[in-house]
Amino acid sequence: MENKKTKAFDLELFKRLLQYIKPYRLVFFGSLLCVIGLAVFGVLRPLVLQEAIDNHVKVQDYNGFVMYIIAMLVLLILEVVSQLLFIYYASWLGQSVVKDIRVKLYNHVLRFRMKYYDTSSVGVLITRTVTDMERIADIFGQGLFMIFSDLLKMLVVAGAMVYINWKLSLIAFVTMPIVLFATKIFQKYMKRAFEEVRTEVSNLNSFVQERVTGMKILQLFTREDTEFKKFKDINERHKKGWLKTVWYNSIFFPIADLLSSITLGSIIWVGGLMVVIQGTATEGNLFAFIMFVPMLFRPLNQIANKFNTLQMGMVAADRVFKVLDTTSQIDDSGSEVATEFKGDISFKNVHFSYVQDEEVLKGISLDVKAGQTVAIVGATGAGKSTIINLLNRFYDINDGTICIDGTDIKNLTLQSLRSQIAVVLQDVFLFADTILNNITLKNDDISEEQVIQAAKDIGIHNFISSLPNGYHYNVKERGAMLSSGQRQLISFLRAYVTNPSILILDEATSSVDSYSEQLMQDATDKITQGRTSIVIAHRLATIQQADQIIVMDAGEIVEKGTHDQLLKVENGYYRNLYEVQFLKAEAV
Template structure:
């Protein structure tokens, strides 16, 4: 993944401009944050200045009432500074969280609109990183990045202005070590940037390895490769440790060096300032103490600014990745507005050609028609194009050539949600979410009542086993339905398909993974469901499609034979050979 190693520019005007478009709805809070930033930068340097006045004008002259007034003023300043700092921290965090919430909403909504083609070519781990980790990094841009850097820089200007106004000679002495600190800060920033990149890449490798091998743990254990996989994990973990130790090393060197430089600056100030005081110059004890405080306040943000810039830089890189994903043009064009009283179910493919990669066509000049209420069966070897026909009917992909119509109307003219609601699909690989059976059937559609769910389950024959589970329809099936058998998962997916009362039913190897008893149960339900509905069935078991009015035999994207079961057997062609092979296989199993 090329974008994983992007360093990025700290101030990328295009990225920052797009990022702050998301702040626009909260412009009042943003302006308030700007005022608070100015307040934090201004209030801090006032404290040393007031202490300077208190010492030189009241302590030195024994003016106790004046000192009391200054003490009260200092306490009030501290309270005000505490309130402003609290508000600044809270508002910056609030603004960051609301902004990244909007970005994450928009990003996930964009992902939902993308074609399956996009997900075929993009690793899931990358999308998870963009949606979660990268957006979380943006929160730090608001709380620890932009606002903090602006506040620190503004405070440096205020402190420098007050110091020069008070005594320019002491200021020059105090800041004489600044070039050394800036140089060491720059070196640290560059080194830690590389270290953070290494850490990020090591974490990505670690996450990818763990996710992949936990998912495939059954394969690891079946082939007795636990020790080999553990050794691989140890090596990746060593890289992760090494990358983190590099960052620890740079921190452990930089901060003591920064402290030494700061201490050297204070030492020079005390040495020079004490001489000036002894010589009765305009330098006073109050000024010297105030300058010591100024130096501490001045050097602290410089020490932190390297971290701030790295935070901002990582945020800009994350924002670039997120915007790159948002700019992807793989959406399904949902320009159709047609919503009819109901779809009858006439389906036609007219000279349809389709390729997943725009080059290698998996369907080539496919033409067929299914009348309302009839059943079409698709037969062929793996890769013949059967599932592609189903994907195109649902508009998971758009075709390159030809036309697909339902009831004589191109599928592109239908509103996408209306089209898919009228096509019930049961796939071979059943996916169930970690939730209750009810929610896996309803999928968040509150318009589907419990009565409708129970009726659909009863029709399929799934009601009995569901009611025997702890909690019935409230039973949590866990991730991918791990607590259910293959047959039970298949039955639930079937209930999920028919609860919407679709006009067209699509069964993609719907009974290929179930036992004979469950298959018989599903076949009974299918017969009830198909009555008056158009059905398209993909099956390797030819015994399940013998009653279909039309059977299409596909081979390498072409229709090689077409007809009903008996007419295809009479042709003694591809279908007949396939039927004979399955018959021999079943006969061998019985023997």
């Protein structure tokens, strides 16, 4: 029994795809009507020609012959109009279906938990959302309806041939099983080849996307030649995948054309004998069959060709539906809507691991009072940033509880939880858009006037105004037109304008110049006033005024207290960190 991977056609997958046609039933059936018109009008032309030759050419009836020529012209016009309407509306249907699937896919991907992105390739997701979608559109524009049209035309042509002369028809039908068998084998191997092609396309997209993003690192470490060789290897595999499809095409289509030519030659020879010697066929019959044979065999070739398109679309659809079927969303079953937090935060015996059986947090408990500024310090990998990820529910904890104002955060809706928490990260991400849109993220509830006033409040209005076009300055991809310090200032403003109940600063001043750091320190003093704030920092000088400092090591809280209290702890973890940093500063 064939498995799903090698099956020539996956009917269940196709049925699922057809569900997206329901909103466009009228266009779908209109396209089918055009397909029927193509088959009927195309077959009628040889029949009209037969009548013209047998009843008017042989008897030299000029007026009657002209009428049949006009009839053939009308049929040709009707066929052209049907084809025009079919091509337009079939393509329109394909793009409409793809639009709906792409919107559903993107909406689905937006809600994946961070763990999914930790283990998934961005290039592959881009391929699913963009390239694979175009292949799905081709199912309707070039695959499904064209196959149906060709099959219908073949059936109508076969019926007409039998009706006109069943003996001549047998000659054409003898070679049909051979062509059908070759088509079935061809379809099976093309399915495998296209799966390989799609895999290599994903690999290629992923590789290029990652290298372009990290181009500075490649050039800094002079890895251009090495990465170029890797690219050539991937590109070679991509080429080989495509060459398999070319090889199968180069075998199948010449065989089909050869059988078509042999059949046509046999019909002309046998039909000629029947007309001249036996008198069991007419000249009109022979001319009609000469037109019918290409109409019978050409659709077979086209079906195989369009089946290639259909196969590529089905492979793409399978990959897209696998993403749609992925259940990697954070459970958003909470029903309570948080309009505003006081800011009391409580972690109770919280355990968490990114990888199973490798705990990052080992039963931590901490309490943050409303309005307090709490600093978290510790070595890299101690679990500081993990606390932020868990508070925003980017990941769900393994055990324990996290509460805000006494309510378990799992009981809150994700939207209301995250809308009350603002985060300023060390690695600021800016979109290729204006400063204004990067601050508001196109939130209609935040006006430009509010942004300008907020910028003045935290002391960065002059910096933004000094840029070309000010708040409408386009920072380009990932904010490349700004320095790291400037990007951080934009991130501070983005957090401030949302007026959050809880503010989190994650290493926000760790890699900026002294001028930007002073601006950020002033901004920090402003935006932390009157709200609960959690500050993660390596530089202890920035957190000495914190109401509480939490010291972490290897996923556990090892010390708590104020700056002065922790300095009094003999051989304390914080005291050692402080002394090391300030001894280095004095040495410099």
